[in-house]
Amino acid sequence: MATVKLKTRSNPQNLATSLILVFPLFLFYQLGVVLIYPMINGADFLTRFLFQNVGLSRSAYLAYTAAVAALYAIFVLILRRRQQINLTIFVPVLLESAIYALTMGSLIVLVMTRVFGVNPRLATGGMGHEGFVTRVVMSVGAGFWEETTFRLGLLTGIVGLCERVIGMRRIVAIPLAFALSSFVFSAVHHIPPYGDPLLLGVFTFRFMAGICFGLLFWFRGLAVAAYTHALYDIYVLILRP
Numbered sequence: 001m002a003t004v005k006l007k008t009r010s011n012p013q014n015l016a017t018s019l020i021l022v023f024p025l026f027l028f029y030q031l032g033v034v035l036i037y038p039m040i041n042g043a044d045f046l047t048r049f050l051f052q053n054v055g056l057s058r059s060a061y062l063a064y065t066a067a068v069a070a071l072y073a074i075f076v077l078i079l080r081r082r083q084q085i086n087l088t089i090f091v092p093v094l095l096e097s098a099i100y101a102l103t104m105g106s107l108i109v110l111v112m113t114r115v116f117g118v119n120p121r122l123a124t125g126g127m128g129h130e131g132f133v134t135r136v137v138m139s140v141g142a143g144f145w146e147e148t149t150f151r152l153g154l155l156t157g158i159v160g161l162c163e164r165v166i167g168m169r170r171i172v173a174i175p176l177a178f179a180l181s182s183f184v185f186s187a188v189h190h191i192p193p194y195g196d197p198l199l200l201g202v203f204t205f206r207f208m209a210g211i212c213f214g215l216l217f218w219f220r221g222l223a224v225a226a227y228t229h230a231l232y233d234i235y236v237l238i239l240r241p
Contacts, residue, residue: 014086016079018222021090023072025144025226030065032137034058039134041141042188042195043149097227100216101235104228108208118204135237143230146185150210151217151225155181174218182210 033040033047037058040048050056050064112118130138155177162173186206190198217225 013219013221014083015222016076016083017085017087017089018226019072019076019079020085020087021093021223022144022147022226025140025230026072027069029137029141029144030068031062032133032140034061036134036137039130039138041138041145042191043145044141045149093223094227096220097224098231100212100224100228101231104209104212104232105236108205108212111208112201112204116204118201132238136234139233139237140230142233143226143228147213147217147222147226147229150181150185151214152222154184155214155217178211178214182207182214185210185213 029041029044030047037051040051047061047064050061056064158177158180159170159173162168162176163170166173168176186203186209188195189206190196190203196202213225213229216228
């Protein structure tokens, strides 16, 4: 009997494909930091540490970025042994993400006001008076770093911890992971010196945004979540009057 070799489907949920699709976000942000420093995305913990505690120069930072990009490529090559890669889905991913980005904010506001009765006092925080380039770079950085940190890292990590270490049932572990990762995601945006003032409306909005990004990550993959996040921030910080 002939043996059929099954491969992972090439869709946005394929991690190898997603990592390649979001690489432009990573590269754009990392190079953009050279222009906008000391503004650094809150989830970009290592870069912030290197600049503030090691005294990293800009030239050394570019070398560090090249090293991270090399490790990134090696990880993708390792994944490629088990997953099929198809980059033709890039345009569909962008279109899908754009639709989510344009509708997500209105949906969250509707739920906040109609279901929870919370005043959605949205804020752009410390970005309100920054220049155009800074806003674009920070929006792109949020899409990459916050989705890889809070969804790919924290959300999936909590699920794995709860299931494999604590022994929770999956039906309990997943909602708990969504809640905890979204809480941390929202809380990080209020950490000084660049964080927003802690207001119920702002915190709740970001918590629910974390849930939405988590759902996109879980069901549509990292690339859709990252581009939705980046495009949403661009819409809020740059395009919205």
